[in-house]
Amino acid sequence: MSSSVIDFIATEARFGARNYEPIGVVLSRGEGVWVWDTEGNRYLDCLSAYSAVSQGHCHPKILAAMVEQAHRLTLTSRAFHNDQLALFYEEIAALTGSHKVLPMNSGAEAVESAIKSVRKWGYEVKGVPDGQAEIIVCANNFHGRTLGVVGFSTDPETRGHFGPFAPGFKVIPFGDAAALAEAINPNTVAFLVEPIQGEAGVVIPPAGYFTEVRELCTANNVMLVLDEIQTGLGRTGKLLAEQHEGIEADVTLLGKALSGGFYPVSAVLSNNDVLGTLRPGQHGSTFGGNPLACAVARAAMRVLVEEGMIENAARQGAHFLKGLKDIRTNTIREVRGRGLMLAVELHPEAGRARRYCEALQAKGILAKDTHEHTIRIAPPLVITSDQVDWALERFAAILTQDFS
Ligand SMILES: *Cc1c(COP(=O)(O)O)cnc(C)c1O
Numbered sequence: 001m002s003s004s005v006i007d008f009i010a011t012e013a014r015f016g017a018r019n020y021e022p023i024g025v026v027l028s029r030g031e032g033v034w035v036w037d038t039e040g041n042r043y044l045d046c047l048s049a050y051s052a053v054s055q056g057h058c059h060p061k062i063l064a065a066m067v068e069q070a071h072r073l074t075l076t077s078r079a080f081h082n083d084q085l086a087l088f089y090e091e092i093a094a095l096t097g098s099h100k101v102l103p104m105n106s107g108a109e110a111v112e113s114a115i116k117s118v119r120k121w122g123y124e125v126k127g128v129p130d131g132q133a134e135i136i137v138c139a140n141n142f143h144g145r146t147l148g149v150v151g152f153s154t155d156p157e158t159r160g161h162f163g164p165f166a167p168g169f170k171v172i173p174f175g176d177a178a179a180l181a182e183a184i185n186p187n188t189v190a191f192l193v194e195p196i197q198g199e200a201g202v203v204i205p206p207a208g209y210f211t212e213v214r215e216l217c218t219a220n221n222v223m224l225v226l227d228e229i230q231t232g233l234g235r236t237g238k239l240l241a242e243q244h245e246g247i248e249a250d251v252t253l254l255g256k257a258l259s260g261g262f263y264p265v266s267a268v269l270s271n272n273d274v275l276g277t278l279r280p281g282q283h284g285s286t287f288g289g290n291p292l293a294c295a296v297a298r299a300a301m302r303v304l305v306e307e308g309m310i311e312n313a314a315r316q317g318a319h320f321l322k323g324l325k326d327i328r329t330n331t332i333r334e335v336r337g338r339g340l341m342l343a344v345e346l347h348p349e350a351g352r353a354r355r356y357c358e359a360l361q362a363k364g365i366l367a368k369d370t371h372e373h374t375i376r377i378a379p380p381l382v383i384t385s386d387q388v389d390w391a392l393e394r395f396a397a398i399l400t401q402d403f404s
Helices: 003-015 060-072 085-096 107-126 177-183 209-219 241-245 272-276 291-306 309-325 353-362 385-399
Strands: 027-031 034-037 042-045 100-104 134-138 169-172 188-193 223-227 251-254 266-270 332-338 341-346 368-370 374-377
Touching: 042 385, 060 291, 085 100, 085 251, 085 266, 085 291, 100 107, 100 272, 107 134, 107 188, 107 223, 107 251, 107 266, 107 272, 169 177, 177 209, 188 209, 209 223, 209 241, 266 272, 291 309, 309 332, 309 341, 309 385, 353 368, 353 374, 353 385
Parallel strands: 134 169, 134 188, 188 223, 223 251
Antiparallel strands: 027 034, 034 042, 100 266, 251 266, 332 341, 341 374, 368 374
16 A cells, blocks of 8 residues: 555544444545546446445536536525526426425435424324324334434444434334234324335345335325335336335435435425425425535436436346356355345355455455445446446455455
8 A cells, every 4th residue: 555545544544533444445536337546546336335326426417517507506595496496396206206305415314304294294184193103114224324313223333322212113124014014003104114225235125015015004094105215216227116016105215326426415205295294494404405406416317317327227237146146156145136236145154244345346346345244236327238247257256265
């Protein structure tokens, strides 16, 4: 390592809160699926900033929209209208088939906003007694890092010593429709769930689960809130992961790739009822719906569709999954994936996934370990067939090596 690399890392360690444990690479440039470190080494990005950079690094059309808008107008606050918000609403509603939109910034804010909205809906529309609303969530969920959200996490690392937490959440196992049926009561206002649990290690529920979930929610007048912040916008090979089972959520949460990685932009999408309960002064955000965010998100959505990235995710995802499954080695316990949301789970005896990620780094691939034994793979949706083959050669080389 050169002295400059050591310097960046040491300086971060000295001044920064140590709430992350990054792999030892300092990146300074990105283009498409590639990123470069400060020494000029090139890597294939197999994390895409947890799916925020689905459109590829520094996509030229999103960049142009951002620069153009930044020259004109960046922030008005919602105290005044701006000439980008209406267009953003129109385009995101048309793309996703939603009726109402609430623009926010981070993913966790979208989740918090959905919780507030479905509670309000519960009291004002469903008729739940004030203060009694219940929301059902799943074990091993990941919905962000705010206090409200970590309060219903089941991960001790995520919750530990951050309490006390807000009441009103009930946890059930993921992928178990019978558990949902049992947990619903007259005060249940919503079921909040990820279509595929990303941070838990790309956990795909059994086929038919969401069809049953949809029926249960409809039958009991419970809002189905799908957190598509990671699975949405093409990541799984469909615009929204809900389309794999042909269902429609009542409330859909988007974030991450909604800006192609340029800017924090998130949104709550709903039918008329849920977001319709919010009145002026009851919820807001200084930056939510600002013209720069809207211009960036409009371009990010446009290139996703115009450049065929969703279809490409389906095609290259299938190719990548098959290639990973074809690797013959007893270090792999299971390979999972849908579209370009993939994971390789290692046998516990094979050693920690972190070591494999560090070995992959030396071969020009950046991937991230999750939960000790799982390597998550989520390249930008613009990856080509040749690039998948290039990556597979390297994964095969590393996964057949013995690190135990
Ligand atoms: C990343 C993520 C969030 C939180 O988004 P932030 O922008 O980090 O607040 C919420 N839900 C899911 C499923 C996510 O993957």
